[in-house]
Amino acid sequence: MKKLFLLSLIALGTTAYAKEVAQPVEVVEEIIITEEVIIAPVEEVVVATTKNNLYIRTGLDVWSQYDSHSIYHEKNGIKVSNGDTKKMGYEFAIENTRNITDNFELGLGVAYQNHAGLKSENRNGVNYEIGKYDSAPLYVVGKYNFTTFENGITPYVKANVGYSFNFNSKDGEIAGVNYSTKIDDGFYYGVGTGMEYNNFTIDIMYQANQAKVKGTVDGATDSHKKSLDYSRVTLGFGYKFSY
Numbered sequence: 001m002k003k004l005f006l007l008s009l010i011a012l013g014t015t016a017y018a019k020e021v022a023q024p025v026e027v028v029e030e031i032i033i034t035e036e037v038i039i040a041p042v043e044e045v046v047v048a049t050t051k052n053n054l055y056i057r058t059g060l061d062v063w064s065q066y067d068s069h070s071i072y073h074e075k076n077g078i079k080v081s082n083g084d085t086k087k088m089g090y091e092f093a094i095e096n097t098r099n100i101t102d103n104f105e106l107g108l109g110v111a112y113q114n115h116a117g118l119k120s121e122n123r124n125g126v127n128y129e130i131g132k133y134d135s136a137p138l139y140v141v142g143k144y145n146f147t148t149f150e151n152g153i154t155p156y157v158k159a160n161v162g163y164s165f166n167f168n169s170k171d172g173e174i175a176g177v178n179y180s181t182k183i184d185d186g187f188y189y190g191v192g193t194g195m196e197y198n199n200f201t202i203d204i205m206y207q208a209n210q211a212k213v214k215g216t217v218d219g220a221t222d223s224h225k226k227s228l229d230y231s232r233v234t235l236g237f238g239y240k241f242s243y
Contacts, residue, residue: 050242053097053105055201057238061089064116064232069130069213085116089232095141105143109160112136113209115230117170131170131181133228135209137162137188145196154196156203164188164209178218183228186210194236201238207231 066083091114097107113135120129139162148154165185172179187210194203213228 052243054241055095055238057093057236059091059234059236061232062235064089067227067229084119086119087116089116090114103145107141109139109141128174130172133166133169133183135164135166137164157193160190162188166211180216182214184212199240203236205234207234
């Protein structure tokens with residue numbers, strides 16, 4: 001009886017153990033969420049800066065004067081013109097500059113300059129009139145721009161240095177007698193100051209074209225060659241194209 005009871009306990013324990021071992025194992029899946037980081041390509045930022053400037057300019061000579069000029073005529077002796085002018089000279093110019101620094105520009109310019117005429121003189125009923133000439137200078141231009149104000153105005157100073165090709169010399173007249181002239185080329189320079197606003201420019205410059213004039217009076221056996229430099233103050237207007 002005891003042996004049967006013992007065998008029953010062993011059988012019961014074995015059955016219980018078998019049930020425990022046979023139970024399904026619960027699988028816990030661990031989900032790992034990874035954040036994908038996408039690195040976008042870095043765009044290269046290009047700052048647009050202008051390197052060149054094209055100026056279209058025009059100007060009026062608000063004051064002008066030639067060198068005083070002496071002429072000789074065998075009937076009337078030596079007569080001197082004081083260099084006063086008549087009418088008003090004007091000019092057209094094109095200048096192309098490059099930005100060397102943030103403030104300084106350097107470049108070349110060419111202009112057509114129609115000079116004022118020499119005022120005729122009347123002495124004792126005798127008229128004396130000396131011819132004029134025009135110029136086309138080719139020059140180096142330098143321009144320094146100061147700091148731009150809050151109102152958008154940029155003041156500047158500039159200088160021109162070059163060579164003046166002089167042409168279109170006009171004959172003069174002495175007491176009804178023709179006075180023929182021939183003009184030579186010479187040095188040209190100009191200095192001035194101005195301001196720029198929204199690409200528009202306005203400036204005032206002192207300019208001078210050097211020239212030698214050869215004159216001969218009809219009927220005279222000799223001729224002379226003298227200075228006939230043209231100096232003036234020019235009020236200029238322009239517009240700048242940057243590229």
